[in-house]
Amino acid sequence: MLIDTHVNIHGEAFENDLDSVLNRAREAGVSPIIAICSRLSDFDAVRAIAQAHEDVFCTIGAHPHHAKDRPDITPDELIEIARHPKVVAIGETGLDFYYGHSPEEAQFASFRAHIAAARETGLPIVIHSRDADGPMAEILEEEMARGAFKALLHCYTGGPELARRAAALGAWFSASGIITFKKADDVRTVFAEHVPEDKVIIETDCPYLAPVPKRGDRNEPAYLPYVAAKLGELKGWSIEETARRTRENTLALFGRLPQ
Template identity: 80%
Template sequence: MLIDTHINIHGEAYEEDREIVLARAREAGVSPMIAICCRLNEFDDVRAVAEAHEDVFCTIGAHPHHAKDRPDITPDELITIARHPKVVAIGETGLDFHYGYSPAEDQFASLRTHIEAARQTGLPIILHSRDADAQMADLLEEEMGKGGFKILLHCYTGGHELARRAAALGAWFSASGIITFKKAEDVRAVFAQDVPDDKVIIETDCPYLAPVPRRGQRNEPAFLPHVAEKLAELRDWSVEETARRTRQNSLALFHRLAG
């Protein structure tokens, strides 16, 4: 079985057929799945999906786009919510200077708050990074000096330098459908060259980024095997070995998945 480490399943995109989508995932060999919280005020909706399904887990966090919504969030608030038994990670959080929907100072403050929550809980932190390679690497190195925490750079699209600096900190890296895109040679090169064997996992980031040959469709967890097949090609692994390695790596990162 494959583990989809990043699904956005609680929103309108699946309002009409969420149960069918999750059933299709299981039929495709995908279970468990991690439902991601990107807005603090949506946690109850994300949690409800996780509570309704034995093989769906969830996270608590604020995407950098929404850092401005709660710039005063504290580690203690996140830690309290993270005590829920279905919560397996802190995030999604991070830095995004491509769109700049939140001021940089709010993004940095929010990210540091989430890191402290991850440090204190021992849960991994799920990071989004776009057009912020140097800033992200600098901040992670600084924060790691204050005390260790587990890092996941999800849907990795950064460059070689961030990958190498993050790998030196013990980070995990998640491959999405982007690795199947025709113009994603740079991303494929990172996954072929820079990511350690025991630190690579996979995700769909659905409903976004549907992999080839489903490009242009609403993405869903049942499409994860296409990501696994491309990763297998890049790493020169069999599909079976890819499933085994990515599952093992996911369970090492998200320790609450293993019970």
Template identity: 65%
Template structure:
């Protein structure tokens, strides 16, 4: 059993063939997946996908690119939406200083609201970080002092320093198709040296970042076994070990999700 911890299934990308995409995932031993919410306005569509299919869960959150769209977001609002029975995580949220689509202060304001919601309802916080390693590490350390919460650094491509500092706080890390890319040896080194093996899960982040040998195609959950192959080759795991370790870590982190029968 494999679990895809980060998919973007809503919108036009899969509008014509979502049923087939889900069926291919099932045939590839992907028994569950999370449909990620990146804008509050998308929650209705995202949650409808989770309601439609067995063993698909969802989240509620606002990506840092979209922090400017809802500068008034509050923990109360996030908590209320997160009471939906299929919501198992808060996010995607975080810090992205690469593109600067939202001002930094609005990204921090939104992120703090998500953290407080995650604390209150005890759901994992799904974090996006780009060109903000030091700021994210400082933020996590400061916030953990004010009250613990569960954190997942998704699609981890950050550096060694952030990995070490976040790991000390109990964070989990998700490997994506990037771990299979020829030029991603720096990412593989961080997974080998700086991330606890019992806190690694896997994701496709579809429709983006298709793993080798599918690069250049639309990504989909059925490609998750290729992500696992990259993780296993990086860490010296057998395929069975990788499947067991990443699946166990997923359900330990996302404890609201029921294991597929």
């Protein structure tokens, strides 16, 4: 079985056929899945889906796009919500300087609050990073020096330098459908050459980033095997070894998932 470590299934994209989507995932050998909270106000909807399905788990966090909505978020608020037994991680959080939907200072403050919550709870932190390799590496190094925490750079598209510095801190890296894209040679090189074998996991990030040959379609967890196949090709693993390794790596990261 494969584990989809990052899905966005609480919005309009899946409101009419979510049960069918989850059933197709299971039939494709994908279970469990982790439903991501990327806006604090969405947590109730994300949690409701997790509570309704035994093999769906969730996170609590605010994407950097939404850091401006609650720049004053505190670690204690996140910690309290994370007590729910279905919550397996803090995030999605991080830095996004490509779109700049939130001021940089708001992103920094929100990100550090999430890190503090991850450190206190022992839960991993799900990190989004775009056009922010230098500041991301610096914050991770600064914060890790204050006390260890488990970090996941999800849907990794950063460069080799951030990969090297994050790997030195023990971070995990998640491959998405982007590794199948025609123009993603740089991303494939990072996964092939710079991501440790025991720190790589997989995701769909659905409904976005559908992998080849589903490019252009609404993405869904049932398409995760295409990501796994490409990762295996890059690492020189069979599909069976890819499934085993990514599952073991995922369970080592997300301690609240059924072991």
